[in-house]
Amino acid sequence: xxxxxxxxxxxxxxxxxxxxLIWLGxxxxxxxxxxxxxxxxxxxxxxxxxxxxxxxxxxxxxVGLSFLRISAGYILGVFFxxxxxxxxxxxxFLRSLFEPVLTLARSTPVASFIILALVxxxxxxxxxxxxxxxxxxxxxxxxxxxxxxxxxxxxEVAKVFRFGFLKKIRTVYLPCVLxxxxxxxxxxxxxxxxxxxxxxxxxxxxxxxxYNLYRSKINIETADLFAWxxxxxxxxxxxxxxxxxxxxxxxxxxxxxxxx
Numbered sequence: 001x002x003x004x005x006x007x008x009x010x011x012x013x014x015x016x017x018x019x020x021l022i023w024l025g026x027x028x029x030x031x032x033x034x035x036x037x038x039x040x041x042x043x044x045x046x047x048x049x050x051x052x053x054x055x056x057x058x059x060x061x062x063v064g065l066s067f068l069r070i071s072a073g074y075i076l077g078v079f080f081x082x083x084x085x086x087x088x089x090x091x092x093f094l095r096s097l098f099e100p101v102l103t104l105a106r107s108t109p110v111a112s113f114i115i116l117a118l119v120x121x122x123x124x125x126x127x128x129x130x131x132x133x134x135x136x137x138x139x140x141x142x143x144x145x146x147x148x149x150x151x152x153x154x155x156e157v158a159k160v161f162r163f164g165f166l167k168k169i170r171t172v173y174l175p176c177v178l179x180x181x182x183x184x185x186x187x188x189x190x191x192x193x194x195x196x197x198x199x200x201x202x203x204x205x206x207x208x209x210x211y212n213l214y215r216s217k218i219n220i221e222t223a224d225l226f227a228w229x230x231x232x233x234x235x236x237x238x239x240x241x242x243x244x245x246x247x248x249x250x251x252x253x254x255x256x257x258x259x260x
Contacts, residue, residue, distance in 0.1 A: 041223040049227035058207065063231065066209040069124070070196035074130025077192070078185065080132075081139025088140070089147040106137040110195050114202045125212070126203040127196045134195040135188040146177035177202030182247040186240055193236040 026079035027043050034040040041049075053059045084102070113133055117126045200210020209228055216224040 019248045038220060038222055041226040045223040046226040046230055049223045050230060053224075053227060053231075062207045062209055062212055063235070065205070065207050066127070066196070066200060067235070069127040069200075069205075069208070070131050070192055071129040072190045073196060074135050074189065076128075076134025077132045077188065078139050081136045081184070082143050082181070085140045085143035086138070086148060089144055102137045102140055103131055103233050106141075109135065110198055111202075118203060123203040124205045127199040127205070127208075130199040131196045134191050136190065138188040139181070139184045142180045142187075145176055146180030149180070150176040178247070182244070185243055185247065189240050189243060190236055193232055193239075193260070197232055 024043050031040050031042040037045070037139065086097060088098055113130055114126065117129050121129055197210045197213065200208040201214050202210075204211045204214060209232060213225060213228050216222075216228060
């Protein structure tokens with residue numbers, strides 16, 4: 001690595017560290033301004049509670065089960081979102097059929113879906129269903145836009161050279177759709193965690209992040225409430241980085257394959 005790249009890397013890390021310290025300072029100032037631990041927790045109190053929580057087996061069980069529920073809904077939403085985007089791009093009738101439903105799913109408050117799901121499903125399945133409903137329209141809209149924005153020149157070239165169906169998807173559609181798909185995945189992931197935890201708060205499946213958030217609120221354990229919220233944010237950020245990394249590797253591998 002050259003000296004200039006190393007210097008830029010160090011500068012970037014220092015800037016992020018400075019930003020983090022500034023916001024921690026703002027947080028501490030807000031805590032001092034409120035002056036009541038029962039209403040607002042300090043950064044140190046939250047850090048202490050997170051440290052205590054991670055040493056407990058129930059913490060990891062709650063995080064693990066919440067992760068499984070939200071991941072299941074997310075994967076289902078991505079899969080069916082891509083599938084619906086493909087079929088609605090091909091068929092005008094199917095697009096007219098599904099578009100109002102998907103638009104309605106995007107516009108309806110999450111709380112309404114959660115309350116309905118509580119009537120229909122077991123409480124353990126409510127977060128999975130809610131995440132699926134939230135993720136599907138986001139992926140559908142992004143992937144459909146990517147398909148529609150595919151350069152027609154490439155499609156004509158594929159037609160002239162008589163590309164097969166799979167080859168056309170791999171060489172023409174995939175490179176054009178991938179950036180839209182990646183953007184949809186990262187956007188949907190944040191929404192998945194928000195909606196999934198909200199569903200857990202209302203459905204209260206035992207051993208879940210949402211259940212622990214609700215219990216913290218009922219017991220007026222403000223530090224625990226902040227700590228569990230910090231855990232949700234941290235998990236969401238880590239998973240977003242992982243997905244971005246994997247999609248970047250796919251894009252990089254695709255580019256290398258095209259050059260060879």
